[in-house]
Amino acid sequence: MLQRIRPRPEDQKHLNDVASSILSRIQSQADANGLELKAILVGSAARGTWLSEDNDLDIFLGIPIGSDLGKALELAKNVVLEYEEKYASHPYIHAKIDGFDVDLVPCYLVDSASKLKSAVDRTPFHTRYIVGKIAGLEEDVLLLKQFMKGIGVYGSELKVGGFSGYLTELLVLRFGSFPAVLQAAASWRPGETIDLESHSTLQHNDPLVVVDPVDPGRNVAAALTIDKMFQFVAASRCFLANPSIDFFFPARRQPISDEELQTILESRNSMPMLLDFQAPAVVEDVLFPQLHKAEESAKALLERGGFRTLRSDVCIYGERAGILLEMEVWKQSKVGKSYGPPVWEADHLSRFLAAHPQPLSGPYIENGRAVVDLPRSYVTAKELLAAEVQNLSLGRHLSIAIRSGHNIFVGPELFSIKDMDFRIFLAGYFEARAKMR
Amino acid sequence: MLQRIRPRPEDQKHLNDVASSILSRIQSQADANGLELKAILVGSAARGTWLSEDNDLDIFLGIPIGSDLGKALELAKNVVLEYEEKYASHPYIHAKIDGFDVDLVPCYLVDSASKLKSAVDRTPFHTRYIVGKIAGLEEDVLLLKQFMKGIGVYGSELKVGGFSGYLTELLVLRFGSFPAVLQAAASWRPGETIDLESHSTLQHNDPLVVVDPVDPGRNVAAALTIDKMFQFVAASRCFLANPSIDFFFPARRQPISDEELQTILESRNSMPMLLDFQAPAVVEDVLFPQLHKAEESAKALLERGGFRTLRSDVCIYGERAGILLEMEVWKQSKVGKSYGPPVWEADHLSRFLAAHPQPLSGPYIENGRAVVDLPRSYVTAKELLAAEVQNLSLGRHLSIAIRSGHNIFVGPELFSIKDMDFRIFLAGYFEARAKMR
Numbered sequence: 001m002l003q004r005i006r007p008r009p010e011d012q013k014h015l016n017d018v019a020s021s022i023l024s025r026i027q028s029q030a031d032a033n034g035l036e037l038k039a040i041l042v043g044s045a046a047r048g049t050w051l052s053e054d055n056d057l058d059i060f061l062g063i064p065i066g067s068d069l070g071k072a073l074e075l076a077k078n079v080v081l082e083y084e085e086k087y088a089s090h091p092y093i094h095a096k097i098d099g100f101d102v103d104l105v106p107c108y109l110v111d112s113a114s115k116l117k118s119a120v121d122r123t124p125f126h127t128r129y130i131v132g133k134i135a136g137l138e139e140d141v142l143l144l145k146q147f148m149k150g151i152g153v154y155g156s157e158l159k160v161g162g163f164s165g166y167l168t169e170l171l172v173l174r175f176g177s178f179p180a181v182l183q184a185a186a187s188w189r190p191g192e193t194i195d196l197e198s199h200s201t202l203q204h205n206d207p208l209v210v211v212d213p214v215d216p217g218r219n220v221a222a223a224l225t226i227d228k229m230f231q232f233v234a235a236s237r238c239f240l241a242n243p244s245i246d247f248f249f250p251a252r253r254q255p256i257s258d259e260e261l262q263t264i265l266e267s268r269n270s271m272p273m274l275l276d277f278q279a280p281a282v283v284e285d286v287l288f289p290q291l292h293k294a295e296e297s298a299k300a301l302l303e304r305g306g307f308r309t310l311r312s313d314v315c316i317y318g319e320r321a322g323i324l325l326e327m328e329v330w331k332q333s334k335v336g337k338s339y340g341p342p343v344w345e346a347d348h349l350s351r352f353l354a355a356h357p358q359p360l361s362g363p364y365i366e367n368g369r370a371v372v373d374l375p376r377s378y379v380t381a382k383e384l385l386a387a388e389v390q391n392l393s394l395g396r397h398l399s400i401a402i403r404s405g406h407n408i409f410v411g412p413e414l415f416s417i418k419d420m421d422f423r424i425f426l427a428g429y430f431e432a433r434a435k436m437r
Numbered sequence: 438m439l440q441r442i443r444p445r446p447e448d449q450k451h452l453n454d455v456a457s458s459i460l461s462r463i464q465s466q467a468d469a470n471g472l473e474l475k476a477i478l479v480g481s482a483a484r485g486t487w488l489s490e491d492n493d494l495d496i497f498l499g500i501p502i503g504s505d506l507g508k509a510l511e512l513a514k515n516v517v518l519e520y521e522e523k524y525a526s527h528p529y530i531h532a533k534i535d536g537f538d539v540d541l542v543p544c545y546l547v548d549s550a551s552k553l554k555s556a557v558d559r560t561p562f563h564t565r566y567i568v569g570k571i572a573g574l575e576e577d578v579l580l581l582k583q584f585m586k587g588i589g590v591y592g593s594e595l596k597v598g599g600f601s602g603y604l605t606e607l608l609v610l611r612f613g614s615f616p617a618v619l620q621a622a623a624s625w626r627p628g629e630t631i632d633l634e635s636h637s638t639l640q641h642n643d644p645l646v647v648v649d650p651v652d653p654g655r656n657v658a659a660a661l662t663i664d665k666m667f668q669f670v671a672a673s674r675c676f677l678a679n680p681s682i683d684f685f686f687p688a689r690r691q692p693i694s695d696e697e698l699q700t701i702l703e704s705r706n707s708m709p710m711l712l713d714f715q716a717p718a719v720v721e722d723v724l725f726p727q728l729h730k731a732e733e734s735a736k737a738l739l740e741r742g743g744f745r746t747l748r749s750d751v752c753i754y755g756e757r758a759g760i761l762l763e764m765e766v767w768k769q770s771k772v773g774k775s776y777g778p779p780v781w782e783a784d785h786l787s788r789f790l791a792a793h794p795q796p797l798s799g800p801y802i803e804n805g806r807a808v809v810d811l812p813r814s815y816v817t818a819k820e821l822l823a824a825e826v827q828n829l830s831l832g833r834h835l836s837i838a839i840r841s842g843h844n845i846f847v848g849p850e851l852f853s854i855k856d857m858d859f860r861i862f863l864a865g866y867f868e869a870r871a872k873m874r
Contacts, residue, residue, distance in 0.1 A: 189781045190805060207805070227802040230780035234802070237783060268797060269816065270770030306766070308743070310774060310810070328770040329743070333707030336765065337747060343667035343873070344626045346674060353874050360705060361869040365664040365671070368627060368644070370873070373747070379706065432798040436780070436807065437790050 001245060002139055005146045007052045015045055018098045019057055025079050026061065026104075035071060038062040038109060042127040044165050047134055049141040051149075057102045060124055062109040065117065072106035080104070086283060089118045113214035125214040130169050143178040143248075144168045150248040151235040151435045153228040159288045161225035163232070170196060170210055170220060182236035190226060234436035247435060255423030256430070258415055264430050265411065270310055271330035273382060274414060275389065277406040279321035280397035287321065288314070290395030294402075295323050297392040298385065306332050307381040313429050317421035321401070324429060330381040335360050340370035382410050438685065439576055442583045444489045452482055455535045456494055462516050463498065463541075472508060475499040475546060479564040481602050484571055486578040488586075494539045497561055499546040502554065509543035517541070523720060526555040550651035562651040567606050580615040580685075581605045587685040588672040588872045590665040596725045598662035600669070607633060607647055607657060619673035627663060671873035684872060692860030693867070695852055701867050702848065707747055708767035710819060711851060712826065714843040716758035717834035724758065725751070727832030731839075732760050734829040735822065743769050744818040750866050754858035758838070761866060767818040772797050777807035819847050 007015070023039045030037035043058035044050040061072040073091055077083060080095040080102070092105040108117045113125040134141065145168050148154035156164035163171075174194050175181045188208070193200075195211040204219040207226040212218040221229075239247050256264075265272075275298065280287060291314035299309045308329040315322050338356065340363070341348035349370055353363060359372035378384035386408055394402060409417065414426070444452070460476045467474040480495035481487040498509040510528055514520060517532040517539070529542040545554045550562040571578065582605050585591035593601035600608075611631050612618045625645070630637075632648040641656040644663040649655040658666075676684050693701075702709075712735065717724060728751035736746045745766040752759050775793065777800070778785035786807055790800060796809035815821035823845055831839060846854065851863070 187781075187783075226805045230802050230805050234780050234786070234807075267812070268770060268772035268810075270772050306745070308769070310770060310772065326770075328773065329766050329768075331766075331768065332745070333705060333747060333763075333765040335705035335707050335747065343671050344624075346624075349671070349873070361867055362871075363873055364869040364871050365667050368663045368667050370671075373705075373869070375704070430798055432801040432810070434799075434801050436786070436800055 001248065002142065004249075005051050005053070005142050006139060007050060011052055014098075015050075015055075015057070015100070018100055019045060019059070022057070022059060022079070022097065022102065026059070026075065029075050029079055033075065035075060036064055036067065037072060037075070040124050040127070042123045046127045047130045047141075047169065048138045049130075049134065049145070049165065049169060051142055051145055055100045057097075057100045058123070059102065059104050060120070061104060061106045062124065063106065065108045065110060067108075069106040069108075076104035076106070088285070089120055092120075113212070114217070116215075122212075122215060122218075126166050126212075129214050130166070130173075133173055134169060137172050137177070140172045140178040140181075141169050144172060144181055146248045147178070147182075147235075147239070148232065150246075150250050151231060153232045153235075156223040157285055157288075158223070159284045160228070161223060162228045163224060164220065167210060167220050167224070170194070170213070179240075182240055185233050185236040186240060188229070188233050190229075231434045231436075234434060238436055250435075253424050253427055253431075255420045256427040257423075261415065261426065268326075268430075271327040271381065271411055272414060273325045273327060273330075273385065273411075274409040274417070275323040275325070275385065275402075275406060276320055276409060276417075277322075277398075277401050278404070279316050279319055280401045282397050284316070286397065287316070290398040291321060291323060294392055294394050294398050295325075297394065298323060298325060298389075301388055301392060302327070302381055302384065305378060305381070305384045306336075307384065311429075311432070313425075315422065315425040317417075317419045317425060320419070320422075321398075322422070324426075325381075325385075326429075327381050332376070332379060334375050334379055335373050336376040338372050338374045339366075340372065342368050343370055344368070382408055438682065439579065442488050442490070442579050442685075443576065444487060448489060451535075452487075452492075452494070452537070455537055456482060456496070459494070459496060459516070459534065459539065459541075463496070463512065466512055466516055470512065472512060473501055473504065474509060474512070477561050477564070479560045483564050484567045484606065485575045486567075486571065486582070486602065486606060488579060488582055492537045494534075494537045495560070496539065496541050497557070498541060498543045499561065500543065502545050502547065504545075506543040506545075513541035513543070525722070526557055529557075550649070551654070553652075559649075559652060559655075563603050563649075566651050567603070567610075570610055571606060574609050574614070577609045577615040577618075578606050581609060581618055583685045584615070584619075584672075584676070585669065587683075587687050588668060590669045590672075593660040594722055594725075595660070596721045597665070598660060599665045600661060601657065604647060604657050604661070607631070607650070616677075619677055622670050622673040623677060625666070625670050627666075668871045668873075671871060675873055687872075690861050690864055690868075692857045693864040694860075698852065698863065705763075705867075708764040708818065708848055709851060710762045710764060710767075710822065710848075711846040711854070712760040712762070712822065712839075712843060713757055713846060713854075714759075714835075714838050715841070716753050716756055717838045719834050721753070723834065724753070727835040728758060728760060731829055731831050731835050732762075734831065735760060735762060735826075738825055738829060739764070739818055739821060742815060742818070742821045743773075744821065748866075748869070750862075752859065752862040754854075754856045754862060757856070757859075758835075759859070761863075762818075762822075763866075764818050768816060769813070771812050771816055772810050773813040775809050775811045776803075777809065779805050780807055781805070819845055 019041050026039040040060045042060050045057050063072050076093045083093045083095040086092055086094050095102045105120055107120045110116050110121050113122050116122050148163050153162040155162045171181045174196055175184050190207045193209040197213045199216040200211040201216040206219050206222055207229045208221040208224050210220040212220050295312050295314050310326045310328040312325045340352035356372045359374055361373035363370045363372050456478050463476040477497045479497050482494050500509050513530040520530045520532040523529055523531050532539045542557055544557045547553050547558050550559050553559050585600050590599040592599045608618045611633055612621050627644045630646040634650045636653040637648040638653040643656050643659055644666045645658040645661050647657040649657050732749050732751050747763045747765040749762045777789035793809045796811050798810035800807045800809050
């Protein structure tokens with residue numbers, strides 16, 4: 001197991017060489033430009049807790065408070081030749097160097113983590129805290145990370161809503177070993193709180209609270225959703241009862257074939273609808289919240305219209321993004337009830353009656369209120385979604401993307417989408433199996 | 438108008454003759470048997486407020502408290518030759534005599550209406566109260582009764598839930614004339630209270646409260662439903678604005694033809710379902726509450742099963758009774774969600790997982806709870822109703838009737854029912870028009 005995930009000595013040496021080379025290039029550039037700047041290797045590479053398959057280098061360019069972050073960014077651009085400018089709490093540089101994914105992130109050097117100017121300023125403190133304590137526990141961290149990857153709960157990005165690397169390290173520190181973490185997790189309940197430094201200063205309303213050892217007001221597990229938390233809990237119990245390598249390395253999910261899709265559509269006899277559009281060119285941490293907002297907005301629209309959604313999910317495949325809505329009720333009668341005012345409100349009643357001169361039935365009285373039966377505007381969920389998709393509550397990027405063109409694929413129309421990533425997503429959606437037995 | 442509804446002098450004489458003859462036959466039988474008994478003409482015939490088309494004679498056989506009501510009943514049976522024995526709060530006799538529907542009802546003679554032994558004992562007090570005050574207002578009562586008949590709110594029997602004859606008389610006494618009653622009703626609100634003798638002793642929670650002048654604790658309008666009350670309110674406003682003979686004598690409803698039904702089914706595109714069975718041989722005041730109970734029970738079953746009912750009604754046609762349920766959602770996906778326990782309840786979770794070894798999807802986690810997607814037992818409303826109809830919460834007579842055989846007619850299968858009463862019921866159901874414009 002460990003052989004598969006632990007970097008070999010030569011990998012470690014290669015990483016060290018590449019990191020040192022970048023750090024020293026930055027440092028000499030800074031010196032040459034008279035820029036007060038300290039380049040720091042942070043993240044799992046700095047802590048000896050990187051998985052061999054990960055080739056990430058996170059390097060922070062620390063400058064004194066009051067200095068110009070823009071100058072640090074310019075410097076980073078000069079050090080690497082090909083790069084991509086990205087944006088988290090402020091701009092940073094992403095580059096491919098010698099097989100590594102390198103992030104060069106300007107930040108402020110602050111005295112203590114509680115005085116930070118932006119979220120990234122905290123990272124060097126995390127590295128310092130972990131480096132000082134993790135010695136001898138690195139392999140337990142690797143096992144925990146790979147376990148979480150295998151069961152799909154690793155990563156604090158919004159797409160996943162799982163456990164961050166720093167969080168796995170704190171859990172190992174707290175409980176002492178990989179199996180001890182699973183043992184503890186097996187009996188977690190919502191509201192579970194871990195405070196290594198016993199210095200919490202704030203109440204958190206999150207399912208798991210792990211107080212940041214370097215910032216007493218912060219919950220390191222704030223991004224963890226209740227469902228990912230308990231996916232880990234369930235898998236932990238399961239693994240302790242029946243340990244298996246499958247938890248760490250599950251079979252790779254295969255794209256769903258036309259035949260499999262046909263069988264599934266028949267056995268479910270539901271109505272999947274896919275709202276498909278060009279994916280806006282923004283990072284996933286911007287895109288996914290907007291996709292989920294659109295997903296909720298579409299479900300609320302359908303619910304108000306009388307249609308019931310069984311489940312839903314969002315996905316990105318190739319250049320496209322999609323919102324999948326699986327309807328359990330997707331068709332209703334043409335006739336619907338329209339409620340008027342109570343009969344004792346004579347003026348309201350007159351206006352209501354005047355507004356509906358020729359109903360299908362009525363006016364009749366129900367619990368004292370006037371009611372007419374009228375033809376509905378939309379008889380199917382697709383008609384409603386198609387008519388109202390522009391009026392959904394949408395984030396800025398999605399609003400533009402959907403307005404400039406979209407498709408709604410319904411039921412067997414899904415066959416027309418051959419994209420492998422979409423087919424893998426669909427396979428996962430229909431399987432929907434969390435490791436708990 | 439009045440000529441059409443007011444009994445002619447010769448009708449009045451005929452009624453008087455028949456009533457006197459029956460009363461004296463009863464009285465002499467009683468005397469011959471040494472039975473202490475007082476025969477009393479009650480109801481609208483006694484009060485001069487009967488509509489010419491009605492030929493009802495209500496005769497009460499009053500005996501002292503402590504006497505045997507059964508003996509009075511025997512005596513009634515000896516007076517008439519052909520009769521039917523019926524049952525309200527206790528048994529009574531119904532007979533056809535000289536073109537009249539005659540009810541012979543044993544009751545106790547009590548000193549005051551507040552000391553009565555059963556509901557019928559109160560009737561003689563009502564008659565005495567009205568007879569003493571109604572002189573000169575009889576025609577207003579006739580107009581009000583016919584108006585209520587015309588708009589479908591006359592009759593306190595449970596099938597109608599409308600205004601009783603006694604209630605119309607009290608309203609005319611209170612407001613002084615037929616138009617004055619409509620004028621007052623036009624601005625009624627729920628909770629409207631009328632207390633002619635200002636002697637109310639109880640709070641009532643009914644939409645209209647008319648305190649019984651002969652029994653301060655009783656609401657004469659207790660049987661009036663809020664919908665019939667406001668049907669009257671709406672029609673009153675309407676009539677005052679645009680008086681017309683149609684309110685009193687609406688066009689007779691015609692049975693719906695196959696062609697009309699076809700057009701309606703297409704324009705509504707809903708799914709009407711009729712649960713049809715042999716009508717139990719009980720009076721309507723016993724049957725209708727059981728029908729409505731079954732109607733509510735069926736709607737609740739369908740609702741729990743995920744199907745939505747637009748409207749419903751009950752009917753009797755020929756020897757059959759039926760519950761009509763018009764579905765706005767009558768089909769759903771085969772797949773449905775089944776919610777398990779929260780993941781942190783480890784023992785419950787194990788049992789839940791063991792109970793569902795091969796779900797269509799899952800187990801997955803939603804808001805901390807384990808969920809599996811399973812095939813539903815019922816995909817259509819008809820399947821659910823057919824499978825569960827025996828388990829509905831049913832009154833005694835209906836339970837037997839439905840158990841011994843029933844049909845469920847769905848959508849176009851309704852065409853097969855040619856019964857004219859059913860076709861008239863269906864026409865009324867689809868029109869569902871209360872007089873309010």
